[in-house]
Amino acid sequence: MNPNAQARCDARARVFKALGHPARLYMVEELGKGERCVCELTELLGLDMSTVSRHLAVLKAAGVVDDEKRGLQVFYHLKVPCVLNLFGCVEGVLESNAQAHLAAVGKA
Template sequence: MDAQTRDRFALRANILKAMAHPTRLFIVDALSHHEQCVFKLAELIEADMSTVSRHLKILKEAGVIKDEKQGTLVYYHLNVPCVKFLDCLEMIVRKTVNNTLTLMQ
């Protein structure tokens, strides 16, 4: 593997690491539907705003989301709106569950 290919896959791994947390996956899913402010995300997640802000910072640093100030509020949205990756994850989850259920019969 050449250095350019290694760097490209390292960048991909860093993005996946940033999303590899249940709360951050939830945030990405919520933002795939429409932009949200930290207050609304904290309400949806049922967590305090400082915790949600830390998760948002990680996602932002990885380039998954970006923010936009609108008046006194900051709204977050996906940097690239095509996160079909979540649909792929859901298909894997369903396949795994179905396989497990089949084995248990």
């Protein structure tokens, strides 16, 4: 892989990787409705708060979310709301998979 392609793919992969975990994806989905503090997300996910905090750090490092401290709480919000558009296309992949599955079942 040439250096340009390498750099480009590294950068893009970092974003996809950040989104490649159910808990993080759910947070992004929830943040699509508006900002949330860590404790709200923790409640929603049913994971240890330390785990949620680390997931949020991953999303932040990827540039997907940003945070803002207000009082005791830290509120996270989507940095680039367009991330939500990604879901539509992924849905396309999933539908295609579902059809393939149905076809396979139908064949059997």
